[in-house]
Structures are given as structure tokens and as C-alpha cells.
Amino acid sequence: MAEMNNNAVKAGPGEPLLKVEDLEVVYTSRQEVVQAVNHINFEVRRGETLGIVGETGAGKTTTAYSIMRILPDRTAKILNGKIIYEGEDLLTLPENVMRNTIRGEKIAIIFQDPMSALNPIMRIGDQIAEALKYHNKEDLTPEQISEKVDQTLELVGIQKGRRYDYPHQLSGGMKQRVVIAIALVCEPELIIADEPTTALDVTIQAQVLAMIDELRETLGTALILITHDLGIVAQMCDNVAIMYAGEIIENGTVEDIYSGKMQHPYTTGLFGSLPDLEKKTDRLSPIDGLMPDPTDLPKGCKFNPRCPRCMDICREQTPPEIVDGTHRVACHLYAGMGQAAKAAEQVKEEA
Ligand SMILES: Nc1ncnc2c1ncn2[C@@H]1O[C@H](COP(=O)(O)OP(=O)(O)OP(=O)(O)O)[C@@H](O)[C@H]1O
Ligand SMILES: [Mg+2]
Numbered sequence: 001m002a003e004m005n006n007n008a009v010k011a012g013p014g015e016p017l018l019k020v021e022d023l024e025v026v027y028t029s030r031q032e033v034v035q036a037v038n039h040i041n042f043e044v045r046r047g048e049t050l051g052i053v054g055e056t057g058a059g060k061t062t063t064a065y066s067i068m069r070i071l072p073d074r075t076a077k078i079l080n081g082k083i084i085y086e087g088e089d090l091l092t093l094p095e096n097v098m099r100n101t102i103r104g105e106k107i108a109i110i111f112q113d114p115m116s117a118l119n120p121i122m123r124i125g126d127q128i129a130e131a132l133k134y135h136n137k138e139d140l141t142p143e144q145i146s147e148k149v150d151q152t153l154e155l156v157g158i159q160k161g162r163r164y165d166y167p168h169q170l171s172g173g174m175k176q177r178v179v180i181a182i183a184l185v186c187e188p189e190l191i192i193a194d195e196p197t198t199a200l201d202v203t204i205q206a207q208v209l210a211m212i213d214e215l216r217e218t219l220g221t222a223l224i225l226i227t228h229d230l231g232i233v234a235q236m237c238d239n240v241a242i243m244y245a246g247e248i249i250e251n252g253t254v255e256d257i258y259s260g261k262m263q264h265p266y267t268t269g270l271f272g273s274l275p276d277l278e279k280k281t282d283r284l285s286p287i288d289g290l291m292p293d294p295t296d297l298p299k300g301c302k303f304n305p306r307c308p309r310c311m312d313i314c315r316e317q318t319p320p321e322i323v324d325g326t327h328r329v330a331c332h333l334y335a336g337m338g339q340a341a342k343a344a345e346q347v348k349e350e351a
Helices: 002-010 060-068 093-100 126-137 140-154 160-164 172-184 202-219 230-236 254-259 265-272 314-315 337-351
Strands: 017-030 032-044 049-053 076-085 107-110 188-196 223-227 237-246 246-252 321-324 327-331
Touching: 002 107, 002 188, 017 060, 017 160, 032 076, 032 246, 049 230, 060 076, 060 107, 060 188, 060 223, 107 172, 107 202, 126 140, 126 160, 140 160, 140 172, 172 202, 188 202, 202 230, 202 246, 223 230, 230 254, 237 254, 246 254, 246 265
Parallel strands: 049 223, 049 237, 107 188, 188 223
Antiparallel strands: 017 032, 017 076, 237 246, 246 327, 321 327
8 A cells, every 4th residue: 555655754863743741630520539550651652652651540541641632621630741743833733723633633542441432333445435525625537536445444354345344243352343444544643552452362463463563664654552561562662661550660671671770669560460371370469558548649659658678758758750761760779770870970070
């Protein structure tokens, strides 16, 4: 599909495609305030894959919905921050501009559950065509749209003859492929995949992920991959952000995070809960304890009640941000380490 390659040409270094700055989101219901996302920062460059990892309730979906501006109107509120996309703050755009020029067209989302994303009483080919017609950047004729639907189905590994099927006639894996086809058909620059395979069979999961990765590579699309699975991140991502209780507690390149150097104890815990195939343990070793109550977050480091390396200061003070090149960690353990400390040491040596 030569015409789908446009985005690849644009891929490259330079200004980030997406820059999330100091984002804060709360849900308010019956006097309670859920602090879902607490001042997070991250960026994604063209063609790059960012993995967002964390336990349930960490704020991953809230982050994704904030970027798409599809948070529930009545309860959710973005209290602070900017979401800069190609130099423009999405949070300041009128809804119709968001709908007509960003959502689906520049940024597409793949939801967790394919069934809720598809219309059960509409043929899958029509659902793909509808997405295309809505934006129709290239003024395609009905025949061209039909042809593109066939091409897109083939791209995600579904025979074009099945365009007349209804969702219930397809397996779970095929339904998710249709959802991916809908996301891809307008050739977005950024895809947000929110746990795209959790609803699928383990065997199908790997296939669907491999497909997303291949398409991303050929089309040059940037990807934010939300997952619980550090194994998947290692295979597919360039950069990783580890989220805990609404904060990004560690981020960096895949090498930074997997090197084990200056690792946040929560990240270490996540690695510990990976099943170790060689040791043949049949149980995961999850991190002890539960995520804190988001309506009443602990003082100091949010992870302190569960942290095996917790110190007194962790219960009192917000952890410092330690930065070493592309690697950033928010943890008292490493206070005095990182770039600033290294620079200071060098000055001392030189003196
Ligand atoms: N509509 C809502 N109303 C109130 N609270 C909400 C709502 N949606 C999410 N929350 C709360 O916000 C916090 C973050 O939720 P979010 O769905 O973003 O987490 P997540 O990291 O995507 O989790 P999961 O891995 O389970 O999908 C959680 O405490 C959750 O209970
Ligand atoms: Mg979620």
C-alpha cells in the first residue's frame, strides 16, 4: 500500500510530535476527589514507540483519554497541564476542531475491548468506510473508499471478502484486527493502544501485537502502547514510562529501564512479577500490598507503604527527580546521584 507510506517520510528526529506537560486530572463524585493523574510529563517523537506501564488504577487510560479529549464530561476534570501536539495545545482547541482534525485523523485510539469499540449491527467494511468518509482527507470517490477498505482489511490480515461480516461473525482476534483497521485507515501520525490485547487469547495476543508493530514500522506511525506487561515493552518500545498512583515514577529508554541501574523499587517489583520461564515458577510474585486509595494518597513517596526499601524520609518528603541522560527516576534512594552529582564530582576532580 504505497499511499499509506506518507507518514514514514515524515518520521524522524526533531521536535516531539506529542508533549504532555504537567498534566493533572481528577474525577469528582459525591464529595470525593480521585487524583487519577498527578503532574505527569512525557513526550513522543515521530515514529517512536512509548510504553506506559503500571498496575490497574495507575492512571494510564485517564492519560490516554486526556490526549484524545474523551474523558467523561461530568466527572473528569483536567486541572492543569498542556498537551502539545505538533506545537499546538490540544486542551485549548474547540471540540469541533478536535473532532474534525485531530481525533481519528491525526491521533487514533485502540480501545481495550474490541466489542465495545465496534457497532454490533453494522458490517465491518462499512465501519471502516465510515471512519474514512468522516475525514476523507484525499476526497476519495465511493469506489476509492471501497478499494481502501479492502486494502486496509488485507493489511490487518483479514480477507477482503469478509467486509460484509458483522462483528459477531468474527473471532476475538479478528474483531481486534478490525478495530486496528479502523484506527489505521485514516493514516494517523500517532496511535494510542490501550492494552490492545488483554481481551484476547494468549496465542492471539502475540500475533496481534506483532501485527501492530509491523504496521507501525511500515507506516512510520508513532505509538503509545499501554500495557501491564514489561515483556511486551522490551520487544516493542523505544521508551518506557512507569506509572504509579497517577505519577510517572521512572522513565527512560528501554535500555535505561532494563539495565537495572538506578531502578525505582516499584519497577523492580514489576520485574519481579514477571513469570520466570527458566525457573519454572508457576505463580507470579506480585508486589506486596495494594495501590493506595486515590482519594487519600500517602504523604511523601506514594509507593512508600509498599516499598521494601522505604526510609524515614520517604514517608515525609516528595522524592527528588534524579536525571541521568535519558533516564529519570523519582526516588529518595538515589538522591545525590544522576547528572548534577556527576557534574559536581567532575568539577571537584578538575579543581
Ligand atoms: N469515570 C471515573 N470516575 C471516577 N473515577 C475513575 C473513573 N475512571 C477512572 N477512575 C479512577 O481513576 C484512577 C485511574 O484510573 P485509570 O482507568 O486511568 O487507570 P488504568 O491505569 O488505566 O488502570 P487499568 O490498568 O485497570 O486499565 C483509578 O483510581 C480509577 O478508579
Ligand atoms: Mg486502563
